[in-house]
Amino acid sequence: MVIINYAIMCLVFGTTFLAIKIGIDAGAPPFFSAGIRFFLAGLVLFLWMVWKKRASFSLLLQKEMAITGLCLTFGTFSTLYWAEQHVTSGAAAILSATGPMMILLIQTAVLREKIHGKALLGCLIGFAGVILLVFPQVSITVSLLWLMGSAAILLGELFYASGALYSKKVIRRFSDASPIALNAAQMMYGGGILLVLSLFTEEFRPEAMLTPAAAGSLLYLIVIGSMVGHTLFYWLVAKTNPVFPSTWLYLSPVIAMGLGSWLYQEHISWVMAAGALTTITGIVIINLDSLRQLFPRQRKAPELAG
Template sequence: MIFVNYLLMCLVFGTTFLAIKVGIDAGTPPLFSAGIRFLAAGGILLLWMVAKRKAKFSLLLRKEMFLTGIGLTFGVFAPLYWAEQYLSSGIAAILSATAPLMILLLQTAIARQRLSLSSLAGCLIGSAGVVLLLLPGLTVSFSKLWMLGCIAVLLGQVFYSAGTVYSRRVVQRFQDTSPIALNAAQMMYGGVLLLALSLFTENTRLENLLAPNAAMSLLYLIIVGSMTGHTIFYWLIAKTNPVFPSTWLYISPLIALCLGAVLYGEQVSVVSVFGGITIIIGIIVINLDNLKALVFKNKSEVKKAGEAV
């Protein structure tokens, strides 16, 4: 069951980038669409948690939820949704995979520690992958908006890294509250901020939202992308550990790259594919110690279970 849910989560997260692209191409204002997605998904999940008595509405009055919402939702998805007007969904997904690299650099800067040899090697490999990924766009058909879109996605991962580091403290501070409820509350704040930004920067028309592709994209992202995907993520954390579910970052971007090319006809160069794979390898090298510990732990648990039988 754990393995099946893990594969389902990777598939869900891998499809969200294409779903965003489909909605934007259908004419949905990107920031407004993102705002509706996270406000609706967060609101439904919070109501569910309150009904199960695993959270209280007073959670929304805590400043920690607002700050986490800026880092994990608003700061990440405002740049991503804007960027996917000019980037393919596959390129956006691969650039989003740089999040662990950003987290490592931020944690190292905060702790004022030197990077380990494997972490340094992973950073260099990941950086080389980013260069390879962007190279075709820079040399073949240079576009300022394309380049700005790439920078925007990378900027979003800086917000994500800060939000992740901060949210770990928040989870420890709210140990009596379900992580699903904490995530729901921060999504609601992020959604409100996205809608506020949309109000001042976009011209929203109802007919654009009711277009079949736009409506289906939004419903998919609310129900499958945000509600189902994140619920499975936190279920896996409860059943395994925090490291294992996070390895979706090694798989989902490549799923997104393939889906964009096969289902949506997105052009992907060989150099960009190689760059994407190089980024994933860099992220794996960075987290090599954690992955080794995870493998050894799983082997130990299987051995104990066998001895018990």
């Protein structure tokens, strides 16, 4: 079940960078788009959990939900949405792939946890694969806004890494609550803060949100990107560790390349293919121990006495 949900999550998240870019290019205000996306997705999921009697409204009064929402949703996506006005989706995918390495960095430097060498090696190999995969397609025009956008994405990944590690503690503390309800609560908080930021920094234009591209992008990101993808991410954090589900950041460019080749007959060069293989190798190395637990070797049957 873990592998199936991980594959679905990677497939979903592999399409979200492009969906965000489509909405922003259509004129949708970035902070409002992100805020309404996460607030509505969280609200629908939370009300569903309450109706199923798997959550209570008192969960929304817990400060842990606000802190998680501030990191995982607000900090990560306020920077990403703003940056994609000035950075291509390919460059954004490369910069976002620093997330798993930042998790390891925080675990080592801040939390003083011992990190296995193969996890670090796998992160470096995976990141190198992402660069090989995406960099030949990335058109970079160096400007102050491009540099600011790139720095914003890196800052967002620092928020993401902190939120992923903190959410593991939150899940343990609220072990009687469904991970779906916990994720919904943090999305509501993060989305709400994004909407407040939009109120003070953006001019709201209803006509921009009603274009087919902007409306379609928003609907896809609410239902598929947030309600499905982020719920699976939170579930995987609960079932495994913060690094394992975060490796979707390495696979998303691979998925984007495959979809481009399949749907639009885009050319795949040998460098890109090597990058895809390198990325997958890195992910396997990072999660070698987890994979061994998921697929234990079958014990050899005892030899029959002759």
